Amino acid sequence: MPPTPDATAPGAAVPDRGRADACPGALRLHPADDGALARVRLPGGLLTVRQALALADAAEALGDGELETTSRGNVQLRGLASHCGAELAERLRAVGLLPSDTHERVRNIVTSPLAGLDGHGFADVQAWVRELDARLCASDWAAGLSGKFLFALDDGRGDVAAFDADVTLIAGPDGSALLRLGRAAHGRPVPAGQEVTAVLDAARTFLDVLRESGRKAWHLREVPELLPAGPVPVPAFAGAAPAVGVVPTAGVVRTVGPLATVAGGAVAGGLSVGMRFGRAGAAQWRELAGACAGEIRLTPWRGAVLPGAPADRLPALAAAGFRTAPGSPWERATACTGLPGCANSRADVRADAARALDAAAVAGSPPVMGLPAAGLPVHWSGCERRCGHPAGRWVDVLATGQGYRVTVNGPASAGAAVDVTNEEMAEAVAEARRTTK
Template sequence: MPPTPDATAPGVAVPAREVPDRGRADACPGALRLHPADDGALARIRLPGGLLTERQALALAEAAEALGDGQLETTSRGNVQLRGLAAQCGADLAERLRAVGLLPSETHERVRNIVASPAAGLDGTPSADVQSWVRELDARLCASDWAAGLSGKFLFALDDGRGDVAALDADVTLIAGSPSGARGAAADRTSAGDRPAVLRLGRADHGHPVEAGQEVTAVLAAARAFLDALRTSGRKAWHLREVPDLLPAGPVPLPAFAGAAPVLGVLPGGLSVGLRFGRASAAQWRALVAASGAATAATTAAATTAMTAAPGSAAVGATTGGLRLTPWRGVVLPGASADRLPALAEAGFRTGPGSPWERATACTGLPGCAKSLADVRADAARALDAAAGALAGVSAEAPGGVPGALPVHWSGCERRCGHPAGRWVDVLATGHGYRVTVNGPAPLASVDVSNEEMAEAVAEARRTTK
């Protein structure tokens, strides 16, 4: 990839901002650009790396109750959406977000799309400090005038080497250490930094090696090179995958990435829980904050004791406290202890693997979206609850990369908003039932079913291994 000057380096002149013409408006919603929906306005708040402090999480819960429908939605990019907002509440929402550091840049707020390995440093797998990369990338994006030319759909992924977020086919993916598509291979590394990081552009099967210490600079350079190449060629695109020949692939072969979400339940360094369709009430959100706050309090007490015992020393340990929202619509709580799980389960969170709800998603559907042909979330919930027996013994995340139950996504219309990447079961509303298809590189034949037949058809499709 040809070198591109780092726009945030000292002494580098930044040309005037120039946004490429993509032929149609980028209507991606944001925190300042609210999207009108049938159930009120929608705001999407970018959370780079899915990272939230307890104070920020509480501010979002308070905003959902005061300004919206009292619900918070997590997205496939680890962001948060508020729905049912009054059209005139934009200034109030912006003030609330700004007060807790969730709106660091009004000109760049929609381009802060960064996902990162949510279990990095918490599950015993050797990993890079991707949270530091997240913070550096976010700060430098907001400081780069040219970056405002990126689409609100452009995605950065920072993978700690396990291959989880690398499987999301982001526009620019940084993979730490030795890229691995399976946990077993990743666990063989003695350290995440023993081999160079690799930069993947779009869906390329080869990447560019990255010099240690230049990881974020390389990510920014790739994004800028994409914008520059669009302007030079006169082509129109939001994503690198739309123009795979625009930037050269690198010399490093890449594996097929597994894309496994963190296992639900207890991690060596915290807890992992799931949300049904990524939705949580403000009360549920506060239960997450309570579990996170307990971890922070325990760590603070331990650090104080250590520093008292050894004056002048600094406590060293895993990062604790706060929340990490995952691209699989779950939440990781660093440092939270196992004794918090019963309260989280009581609050309605999924706290263990093996449920049909694993990797099950759905679009908004009726009544929130006028384009939908069905109340897909209600129909999907009934099918998933009915499928508990049908999927017995099929693990949604089998170890070693062995295929388990495929992801499944319900859509109310042909747009299929929020569907997963890779191979997945597509359940599409038809107005008189649903069409079930195993989608992916080589789609299998579809079957049309009634609502009553859907649970069995979906369970069968999710068992597909070919």
Template sequence: MLAAMPPTPPVAEPRPGASGRDRDGASAGGRDGAAGPGRDRGDACPGALRLHRADDGALARVRLPGGLLTAAQALVLADAAEQLGDGRLELTSRGNVQLRGLAEDAGAELGARLRAAGLLPSETHERVRNVIASPLSGLDGLGHADVRSWARELDALLCASPLAAGLAGLFLFVLDDGRGDVAALDADVTLIATPGGGALLRLGRAATARRIAPGSVPTAALAAAEEFLTAVRAAGVKAWFVREAAELLDPGAEPLPAFAGGAPESGPFDGGLVAGTGFGTVSAAQWRTLAEAAAASAGELRITPWRSVVLPGATAVRELAAAGLRLTPGSPWELATACTGAPGCAKSLADVRADAARALGTAGVPGLPVHWSGCERRCGHPAGEWVDVLATGPGAYRVTARRTSGPTTTMQDLTTEQMAQAVAEARRTK
């Protein structure tokens, strides 16, 4: 559980370029640290209906509040990826799923499939359903609440609120069951379960929280988001995120626990399996294997913000491993992510996924999260402490160990071989 002590402040994120990128990893408005030019034009965050044009075709993002998905819904996404896209699915840092390589006119057909599967409950609110929940909640005996019920209730409340439709497509809710695994993910509204069914509600990066009574937790989360929208409109402020208007809101006076963080390790655990992926990309065939394993057990998949998949009750280790999914803990691929890179993104200076895969082959045991970026926008990078691997040209990299406290360390002008060694050393230094 979380210990009562002040949280460590999160690392400031780099300001995106003119086109912007978001933490989910697809082109959109960025989560920069200050309200500045461009807030008047609205955010360009992609959705299931608003497709984004990328170099490899159109991209659609399907929101999955809490990362929750039934086996039948997963099969619908596999079919859509094969029949409408490039045959792959991408897991994002918000526990959502993206389809790439879509034709520009594929939106109507994709929307129809998603509606029929129950994956598009509100066309007016589909981009604001950004909810991360503790992925092992209710499975391993840890935590103070099974936050899946909070995720479902909050989703319904969001879709029923006319005011909530005005949230930016990157506004984020996080539901932590009390173990501290997702509380450090730099959300706009964070709920941390407390013993007895209540919660602490943190607004943006506030150092304190509001105490929420049992029975009103999801309602309080929606009320906080609506309070933010009302406050910025009354003040005439252009802001997408709570941290941009924190002075307009009452953060509460409750002390916050420390945010331990931590992704579940790949492999079996007492309540099921965690399947790891390569940079969050899976083929439609691999996705079907995951769906079949879910159908043979609890019928549910949970997409984690670390781009892995939790299968409650599943035991299909052999089948998933044969499909190329990672079922062994301690792999260098744990907590390793990368942006799309070249050739899928025109702004990328390198094929970062190919270079990252070679580096991970010699990177030793995992430690700090590591993220490879093809340009200064650093699409999809993690929160907290991480190793920042930035392409500065073809075959050239800069490696920085980003810290929430103490100095950062940077190594510049590295070849791909030198980069691999620098990454291995930086990940070991916690």
């Protein structure tokens, strides 16, 4: 997928962030109607078995007993008591999930979850993830980044290169790499061995410009003078690695192999499972940890890849409530927290969305309802903030108080809004997801 041109062009008005971002972290808990919320950054979505079990224990002991994955491959704990921050931090430090108190909110790194597993892509970018994380935590200046600033490290297949990241590094053939700023359609080559240095230099330049100008910004795209102005073509490899048969979706990576099995070829494969709206209980997490072969990779599509996990673990994972089959309306379907967790919401959007998605699955075969894997992502929102919505083009389902308004949103979209009741929503959403113009 080619990158979408950055929405902030040179000369355009850009926001001046007059306050610090309020992004939650593991140490900065966010008050919500269902209790405090903590967000634990997991660079590259990487978790060991020990870490996964520690998160399950913490959710059970301190929160509502569930864990929530995010669109950046991080994990959130909800329903926390406001006074549990010290105990949570101690639990996280004990398993290596809090390597830096000062930098914990800036460790926002997404990467291709199948890198090094299926024979596609041009590099195993996990080494880049670990180096970038270590150097971020060791750089005093990096603590000044916003908790929303995002790094994307793509192995060349183009999955996370399509994200709205501030700095994107894309692996190319023969050890080459491309650096892209914002969502610009241009990039520049990076010398071999200097990949992570180039990423850090871009982030530091962003902070330097802010300091010298006295401006405040959360994202690099809000500083248009840093974006490429000339028609520098993106090399052909960017976002176009030979990934035949691999389709990353909302938690499930479909391949030409058995359902939910990562194509392995000459290397160890694994399994991929999805979670409804990214949420899973502590018992489900323990089942996930028991199925993996040492490492869990949380995906930005609110699922998990288990490298090396045997296919015979699929039935147990399905019985535990994970999605293990492709072609479901639940693929690439997301929703904000909604009621009762968020006071700004006009509806219990997750309950309403779940009924609509289940109705779509029962109403007919996927060709009748429209295969979500081949159609647009869909996101339910309880208010106009649309928290957690996908990048690019997507179906916007917004609670109105009397029902929902369904619109095709994003670049190049000009679809008319349709107001529907809960009973009409499944059909309206399925029709919108089939939109091609």
